[in-house]
Amino acid sequence: MSEISNDTAAIREGEELDQAKLEPFLRDSLNLPDGEYGIEQFPGGHSNLTYVVKIGDTEMVVRRPPFGSTVKAAHDMSREYRILTALHPVYSPAPKPLVFCEDHSILGADFYAMERIDGLVMRKVTPSDIEFTPDLVREVCVNSAKNLAALHSIDWREVGLESLQRKNSTFVCRQVEGWAKRYEASKTHDFKEVEEVLQWCLANIPPDSGEVMIHNDYKFDNMLQDRNDISKIVGLLDWEMSTIGDPLFDLGCALSYWTNPEDDDPERTGCFIHGLPGAITREEFAAIYGDAMGLDVSNMNYYYVFAAVKLAVINQQIYFRYHTGLTKDERFAKMPPGIENLGKRAASFIESGGI
8 A cells, every 4th residue: 555645544443445446446536547546535524525645656536435324315325426527627726526426335425526626724723834024924814815716706607507596585584594493404413502592593594696506615624725835725525515605605604614803712713824923804795895896795693693694504414414323424523612613603693793
């Protein structure tokens, strides 16, 4: 087995792949008959499982649904593959897809392989080999806002993604009602604030502000920065929730991961950049994005509140899989307090009216 990289780790117990079937499939499909084979797992993430495979000098990423998942629509590998196939030629941060497999005799589920992009994911620890001056920090943050606008500016009809559009229904209404139902279906505790915020969101649904290609999980954890110029984004990962939807909805999602200096929990987003001199605030991020898109972003409170409670529901769904024994991943055991805190945070912003 060849060495892959220090970004990965040994495969978690219960998430092993059938190497005797996967290896020949990838070699044959991608015409890679020669070269040493190796596989490890990306240890982060709570949803779709992601592995890096190396065959000779070729590295690729393999994605498959989590074991034991009962929410099929949230883990549609063919949909992810189709989106990347359409986006990569016009939006370079979208990874290039390589091969899709619907033969469940290989891994027991649909899966696909895509190119591995070399880049730095910015998480909790500040890299020691990079000098983050205030100007560089600001440039990183500003480029993140502009990159979201670049994604939203893509002509999704022109690239063949019309099938993602849901006609005869409003996007925000569908999302809010859908996530409220998902919470009820995965409920394990009585989280008072989560339930109250969901009811507030259901009672105050705004009209859609437009239709764009949205990522729906836009954050530094899902970005790859250029190792030679950390201000540039070379990759955007985890497209499982992407669709055609409201741009302000996606902006709200991005803001829900963004930490301001006055926030009580500076570790909430898991990215060091928010705590460095030069970092922009949520309000500044929204203004930069709004200028790039020509959109009014003066009232983002609803979208921010809903994005926060949506995170609570996503975590609840993940915890539900652990609670019911569908996964053995011990990372999920301590999720309930975080779910409760997200509900309280969302509730506090209903009261403040800000972001």
